[in-house]
Amino acid sequence: MSDVQQVLILGGGLSGLSFAIALATENPTLDITLLEAHPFRSGTPNPLDTRGSALNLHSVELLTGWGLWSALQPHTGAIADIHVSHRGHFGSTLMTAKELDAPALGYVVENHELGRALLARAEQVGVAVRAPVRCVSLEADREKPSVQTDDGERLTADLVLLAAGVADAWFEGLGIGIEERPTGHHAVVFNASFPGAQQGRAFERFTPHGPLAVLPLPSLTRSEQRFNVVWSVPDKEVQALASLNNEAFISAFQNAFGWRLGRVGDVGQRSQWPLVRLIASEQYRSGFLLVGNAAHTLHPVAGQGLNLSLREAGLLAAELAIAVREDRPIGQLSSLNRYLEHAIEEQHLVTRSTDLLATLFNRRGPLLDAPRNLSLALLDLIPAARSRVANLGTGQRNARG
Numbered sequence: 001m002s003d004v005q006q007v008l009i010l011g012g013g014l015s016g017l018s019f020a021i022a023l024a025t026e027n028p029t030l031d032i033t034l035l036e037a038h039p040f041r042s043g044t045p046n047p048l049d050t051r052g053s054a055l056n057l058h059s060v061e062l063l064t065g066w067g068l069w070s071a072l073q074p075h076t077g078a079i080a081d082i083h084v085s086h087r088g089h090f091g092s093t094l095m096t097a098k099e100l101d102a103p104a105l106g107y108v109v110e111n112h113e114l115g116r117a118l119l120a121r122a123e124q125v126g127v128a129v130r131a132p133v134r135c136v137s138l139e140a141d142r143e144k145p146s147v148q149t150d151d152g153e154r155l156t157a158d159l160v161l162l163a164a165g166v167a168d169a170w171f172e173g174l175g176i177g178i179e180e181r182p183t184g185h186h187a188v189v190f191n192a193s194f195p196g197a198q199q200g201r202a203f204e205r206f207t208p209h210g211p212l213a214v215l216p217l218p219s220l221t222r223s224e225q226r227f228n229v230v231w232s233v234p235d236k237e238v239q240a241l242a243s244l245n246n247e248a249f250i251s252a253f254q255n256a257f258g259w260r261l262g263r264v265g266d267v268g269q270r271s272q273w274p275l276v277r278l279i280a281s282e283q284y285r286s287g288f289l290l291v292g293n294a295a296h297t298l299h300p301v302a303g304q305g306l307n308l309s310l311r312e313a314g315l316l317a318a319e320l321a322i323a324v325r326e327d328r329p330i331g332q333l334s335s336l337n338r339y340l341e342h343a344i345e346e347q348h349l350v351t352r353s354t355d356l357l358a359t360l361f362n363r364r365g366p367l368l369d370a371p372r373n374l375s376l377a378l379l380d381l382i383p384a385a386r387s388r389v390a391n392l393g394t395g396q397r398n399a400r401g
């Protein structure tokens with residue numbers, strides 16, 4: 001067996017690049033190629049048109065281990081505390097990093113900065129990144145898995161990671177089903193600006209439409225602070241909200257969010273996302289492993305999709321290191337079984353907690369309002385309970401991986 005083993009990664013989104021870096025860092029002998037269908041973007045979008053992701057502390061630990069965090073940190077905003085409230089009700093709570101003796105509860109990074117840092121690091125650690133190259137077919141029934149590109153090239157590898165997001169045709173081709181759980185809600189996502197310097201406070205606010213997650217973005221000036229907003233609204237209300245002109249939209253947002261940050265200055269482009277949870281019913285087939293959104297697409301209520309993928313990238317890199325050391329083929333189920341067990345266990349934990357949040361926060365009515373208010377009030381009174389909630393968000397639930 002001791003030939004160099006090859007990994008082919010299809011998809012250069014945030015997950016594909018993260019898996020490539022994790023694998024290359026932990027396994028310098030692997031020959032890793034990543035194919036991305038679109039050219040990688042350069043340039044910086046308008047500050048109010050960016051998209052942000054909240055990274056938990058476990059993700060920060062992983063990115064540090066992969067040699068990325070020092071370059072990325074200047075482009076991130078630390079979350080010093082999270083204010084949780086319910087519009088028109090008495091309960092509210094504040095979770096602080098200080099209480100947990102942590103430097104921050106998490107960090108918010110803009111996706112274009114994260115993508116740029118991941119791409120640079122992937123190239124530094126020796127991943128052969130090819131873009132734009134689109135894969136058009138997969139072949140699972142040969143000795144080794146292979147893929148065909150749109151320019152007619154056929155590439156084989158010992159292990160192929162499918163990191164191409166939700167790609168129904170490929171799932172069909174491999175005979176893999178998808179479990180789909182719609183929530184009846186969409187997320188309207190946009191950035192908003194407020195006056196004053198960024199204090200690093202995130203807000204989770206429950207409104208009659210649905211929950212509003214307001215995340216602090218890294219500061220550009222002292223006179224204006226930017227926030228990334230994920231506003232969950234019922235499907236039947238999304239069109240009406242999305243089609244409001246800017247002035248009316250700002251007014252609806254201000255009314256839902258309140259005045260804790262003062263008057264809304266401006267909002268950027270709005271995008272809409274169906275809040276559907278998709279999990280591939282099988283995540284391995286004959287040398288192909290589904291990772292990232294291809295394996296699981298979570299609703300963004302709890303901001304856990306990418307954090308989960310980073311955790312899985314760490315787990316896979318560690319399992320492949322054992323297989324390489326023992327001179328075993330990395331694409332066979334015997335080398336991937338333990339990874340799959342751990343990954344599916346992690347997915348169940350995260351999906352159960354995000355489903356619970358989505359259910360709790362998307363329902364209306366007095367029966368659900370009462371416990372929700374009560375739990376917010378209790379969280380404020382019981383530091384231990386508050387710490388558990390914050391730790392779940394910071395990814396400190398267990399240290400494995």
Ligand SMILES: Cc1cc2nc3c(=O)[nH]c(=O)nc-3n(C[C@H](O)[C@H](O)[C@H](O)COP(=O)(O)OP(=O)(O)OC[C@H]3O[C@@H](n4cnc5c(N)ncnc54)[C@H](O)[C@@H]3O)c2cc1C
Pocket residue numbers: 010011012013014015016035036037038052053054055133134135136163164165166167187189230273291292293294300302303304305306307308309
């Ligand atoms: C509104 C919103 C907010 C979110 N906030 C958070 C958050 O705060 N924290 C968090 O952890 N997660 C968050 N997430 C989840 C996170 O954004 C995703 O988990 C992450 O971006 C997944 O990326 P991916 O690389 O798996 O998939 P994708 O981003 O879909 O990337 C797939 C890539 O594959 C390429 N591709 C597709 N087909 C082919 C082909 N045939 N050949 C070659 N390449 C191909 C595509 O061009 C694309 O670049 C959020 C998600 C949403 C929608």
